[in-house]
Amino acid sequence: MNYHLKVLSGLSWGNFAIVISRGAVDFVEFERIFDHVIDSTRTLLDCKVLIDFQDSKVQFMTADIASFIDSFEFQKWPRRNTVALLSSADMQQYWQLITLREGLIRNKVEAGAFCSGREAIDWLSGCR
DSSP, rough: EEEEEEEEEEEETTEEEEEEEEEOOOHHHHHHHHHHHHHHTTSSEEEEEEEEEEEEEEEHHHHHHHHHOOOSSGGSOOOTTTTEEEOOOOOHHHHHHHHHHHHHHHOOOEEEEEEEHHHHHHHHHHOO
């Protein structure tokens, strides 16, 4: 798995972070991505984060999702950051990201899961 993170800050329309992931992604890699997003956006207000898994094979088991949610230190997540998880066309991957999104929401992280990049961007920008 590899990924690239780009932070766009100080733009007139807000602060954004975009992560593009490629290859197989398990929870070790997902935690690494999440920690990198936290470190990169900690000083930004209201950052909109897009994590793109369209070119990835997400390998999350339901138990992995529950374990991540139980062990993750949610107080590290920058307040008022919003995250959109963008799935490939694989419906199993989409449902795994939906399950992850539900766990994030239960822990006060504003999160969405999407199959369409346009829908994810509209959601992040508030054009729901």
